[in-house]
Amino acid sequence: MSATPNSLFRHYLDSLIQQGTTRTSLTDEARNVLRTWYVASRQGGRPAASAPASPEPPPLQAAAPASAPASAPAGKPEPPELFPQNREPASAITLPEGTMEDKLQYLRNLAQNWKPARELNSLRDTMVFATGNPHTKLMLIGEAPGYYEEVQQEPFVGRAGEKLNQILRAMGLSRDMVYISNIVKFRPALPNQRTNNRAPTPEEIEACLPIIMHEIRVIQPKMIVALGGTAAVGLLGEQGSVSSMRGRFHDLNGIPVRVTYHPSYLLRSDSPREKRKVWEDMLAVMERLDMPISEKQRGYFLPRA
Numbered sequence: 001m002s003a004t005p006n007s008l009f010r011h012y013l014d015s016l017i018q019q020g021t022t023r024t025s026l027t028d029e030a031r032n033v034l035r036t037w038y039v040a041s042r043q044g045g046r047p048a049a050s051a052p053a054s055p056e057p058p059p060l061q062a063a064a065p066a067s068a069p070a071s072a073p074a075g076k077p078e079p080p081e082l083f084p085q086n087r088e089p090a091s092a093i094t095l096p097e098g099t100m101e102d103k104l105q106y107l108r109n110l111a112q113n114w115k116p117a118r119e120l121n122s123l124r125d126t127m128v129f130a131t132g133n134p135h136t137k138l139m140l141i142g143e144a145p146g147y148y149e150e151v152q153q154e155p156f157v158g159r160a161g162e163k164l165n166q167i168l169r170a171m172g173l174s175r176d177m178v179y180i181s182n183i184v185k186f187r188p189a190l191p192n193q194r195t196n197n198r199a200p201t202p203e204e205i206e207a208c209l210p211i212i213m214h215e216i217r218v219i220q221p222k223m224i225v226a227l228g229g230t231a232a233v234g235l236l237g238e239q240g241s242v243s244s245m246r247g248r249f250h251d252l253n254g255i256p257v258r259v260t261y262h263p264s265y266l267l268r269s270d271s272p273r274e275k276r277k278v279w280e281d282m283l284a285v286m287e288r289l290d291m292p293i294s295e296k297q298r299g300y301f302l303p304r305a
Contacts, residue, residue, distance in 0.1 A: 123186035144184035228262030
């Protein structure tokens, strides 16, 4: 199933809540869009055709098609497919001949001035590309860099990065044994921004998606772990929360993808039960990659007898 504006908006709000955000501002247009959604839900349907063709729910800026598909019933247009089901890279990028490192350097240079992202004027200027070993079986993908990532120009640093390091160590791995990246390569901007962060909007993800898809094509991992709901929706275009998407393998152009909670989620939850959920996802990844698993590892975060 493809993502709808409603599901993407819900994912975005979930990510804000996970980051500790309790309030966000609304424009008058955003209030009108939410009011339209509310009325439609009370009537048991979708917003009427007279609703804005390009709604901008707060603070999303997802552009909907100008008209509904021909097969949609009159007066009830189908929700736009913000992320196409076919996750093949855009043909606008042609990778050069050469080594894997040559191709990644080409993508890094391309991402620095990637026009679809720059034209949004909603992302900051410092690029954070990727880190780790491109000659790996395991690729981990998050949503976008935050304050600490921007300062160090490396994905997953700070407290969330240390939590990810702990997870990798528990798996018998280290950062230099895997490849770590984000869908969006620039920190999403906010007015008067200091250390506060926000999740990328669907429009920002869609603009940056060709870069990460070509990264995947170059790396050719045997397994991808999507860290958090925003990353999962961006990569897979599926509806649902992290809890509904985790616990099984998804397919991305023939590559198995495991969805799990973002490391920052574990920073806010000391519950062994929640830690166990993430660990069960990692155990499944280890099993799929034929990695050795000890009885001690299998017992992490299980209730004590």
